[in-house]
Amino acid sequence: MWAAGVAALAIAGATLATAPAVADERVSEPGVYEGYSPELYDEWVRESQYVPMRDGTRLAVDVYRPAVDGVAVETPHPVVWEHQLSRASVTASGAVRLAGVESGMAELTKHGYVVAFVDRRGNGASFGTMQGYHPRAEARDAHDVMEWFEDQPWSTDRIGVFGCSNTGEAAMHAATAGSPHLKAVFAGNYSFHKFDGFNRGGIRANWGVGPNRTLEQDLTNLPVDGDDGGALLRQAALEHQANTSLRDMWRAAPFRDSHVDAVGTQPWEEFSVATYRDEIERSGAALYSWDGWQDDFRKEVLVSAASLANPHKVLVGPWGHCGSDGFDIVAERHRFFDYWLKGVENGIMDEPAYTWLVEHGDGQSEWRQSDVWPSRSHEASLYLGQGRSGTVESVNDGTLGLDHPRGRGGADEYQVDYALTCPAPVGLGQTCPQDEHGLTYTTEVLTSDVEVTGHPELELTLSSTAPDQNVFVYLEDVAPDGSVRIVTDGRVRAALSATGDSPWDVLGTPWYRGTEADYEALAPGEPRTMRVDLLPTSYVFPEGHRLRVTITGADVRESMRTEFEPAPLLIVHRDAVLASKLVLPVDGAPGNVGGLRSAR
Incomplete structure (x- = not known):
């Protein structure tokens, strides 16, 4: 952290402090x-x-x-x-x-x-x-x-x-x-x-x-x-x-x-x-x-x-x-x-290598510095469970919690909806929440803050009636008034979801090989397990809010989408053998995520 001193910059409630002025100012x-x-x-x-x-x-x-x-x-x-x-x-x-x-x-x-x-x-x-x-x-x-x-x-x-x-x-x-x-x-x-x-x-x-x-x-x-x-x-x-x-x-x-x-x-x-x-x-x-x-x-x-081994500094703020x-x-x-x-x-290279803004769902934010990224090493797993079919007309109300699913056959399905819209043009930014157009899984109300700093990942098992399936995953913050904010997102083409060892450092995230030889069409109805890499974030889910995962088969930002006719049926599996889970880099003990409790 910067030394305490005069606030030099404010962004959405975040303060960046400067060291006390010296004689030459x-x-x-x-x-x-x-x-x-x-x-x-x-x-x-x-x-x-x-x-x-x-x-x-x-x-x-x-x-x-x-x-x-x-x-x-x-x-x-x-x-x-x-x-x-x-x-x-x-x-x-x-x-x-x-x-x-x-x-x-x-x-x-x-x-x-x-x-x-x-x-x-x-x-x-x-x-x-x-x-x-x-x-x-x-x-x-x-x-x-x-x-x-x-x-x-x-x-x-x-x-x-x-x-x-x-x-x-x-x-x-x-x-x-x-x-x-x-x-x-x-x-x-x-x-x-x-x-x-x-x-x-x-x-x-x-x-x-x-x-x-x-x-x-x-x-x-x-x-x-x-x-x-x-x-x-x-x-x-x-x-x-x-x-x-x-x-x-x-x-x-x-x-x-x-x-x-x-x-x-x-x-x-x-x-x-x-x-x-x-x-x-x-x-x-x-x-x-x-x-x-x-x-x-x-x-x-x-x-x-x-x-890269070169001297390097990194800055990430709340910007587009x-x-x-x-x-x-x-x-x-x-x-x-x-x-x-x-x-x-001027001391710039004496400062920690990474400077970033930690965003808070309550509107407050803070700047942080570290010589390493990510700065959080703990991981917590939240499992997808207890859902029902979602359609364009009804929001899926699946759960997201600490308990590994029991039994066999647990799954949620929906027909992929290509008719996605947003109230305003998305441009180069994030899409608007699409909860009504996919499957959603939501935690109980958090009883304490949860900071997620690093690279979230969804370990997902799904099947589709199509030979290939674009999969989009959104990690969302649900406020007490029901409003939804997308914090980060991931996407993967199911037929190209094979991973391997990257030639460079991908920070422990899955690296999709993506070669022509790696293409493997889906067999209709046959489950495939894949790692969906969500973009890095540094975000605090406040007490009183809920975490939500939304899964869709299309996104308004796709520039070269192939649409199947009829639209495929996508099935997310969540049973004892074919479990799907969200893996979060969290601050604190992995068994204590926002006060969420195991039902067992």
Whole structure:
């Protein structure tokens, strides 16, 4: 925990405390950075140009440099940059959108940095085509861009890269490129391995379909300086029309080892950060990974930190995809880059490696730090039991408790409902509760708080009348007023549920092999036991609330769902031999979960 002191940040009732101010009033805490890096300049200038890569492809580069009286200074400074999709564009109203201003990163020029944004090949105003998603050509480009930076008179030989989502993954790929000048990577909301992130549990949902843009959309990008008529921009945009259709590519790659002729490779492997773990470690670059409890990639950044030997810090807050509301992410980048690019002893690497928000179902939250993740080692098992059939019209009222089922034949069944809806668009976030569309299992009222920090898992035995079955599991908090909040979720394709030893550290969770040879169709009515990996969480179920598990055969976020006709009948087994149970990483003794009692 941070030392007691002045509250520096509040998020939904959470306080992040800073150490007592010292005489020089310097503060360096997560999201707070004052007094260590004085403002050297009060203005910046932006310049743009094309920079040729080793194969002659020209990339559009925006460079923000510190300035005095409107003139860029020649003093060498470290460069921090982002491998973008669109460094600058023009809106329908004629307003210019600049990535440096929009992100707030241009402000670092005042503290003695050069900040740059580079359109990836096949995107923005850059030439070339994008053959796949984070192909090796982009990593080679990253190397060439950093060599170009280092050659400029206004640059030192110490470079940092940052980004979030697709640019966060591009930042991680930059660390695979072998540049000796790259010293620090600040990457958010990225997948360590694309199959595990985009195809979680073997099921496509939410992620990775874009970017695919029309010619008209590409022409809204801002031309580089000197391309006044936009002729070069149009030429580049025309080349983009040969970009890979990512939707088609992923559709052609249902398995981890699928080869796609259109890109001439196994895309899940070639385009994944994890494939180049050795190269990242050889780079020696320090890594900072950031994510949110409402983001689908939060496990990926934790796996990345556990699997890479590089100096690593991790931040997880209460945010959605690339969110950081209430937390100054630019200040956090600033202090990280100050330490690694300027040698400022601001204490960031003396702090515990992991910083995360513990969310409370009563609205209160607290920040926590630890050198290890997960910080809780106890496990408690809650068994699914005593349910009845659920339909679209009636909510299943199964139980969730400490007692292992007795007897034979206990099972619950329902017909999979594909007609799922939410009151508002889900977008990249979590779905809304779907209790009426599946099977639910709920505990008794908790008589004390239950903290779940780590990776929940459902050991599930089911059968289906279909040869394959997508299975979705939601861990929910049921408040005294009956309102339901989804805390975390898991999904697995039953025919691809075989697990094995992972090539990297998956933190004790099941790793689905997902190869074509692993595909095993379900025999109608024959039970299959599988481990359903739920995304990590740090959440307190309050006294007076209940825990609930909901199981469905469909999700509103599925992007490539196969629907069977008639809709299959899904059966969850819960007897003495074919038991199904929820395994929770809990705080405290495993036999005492929120005061729940055994009936025996």
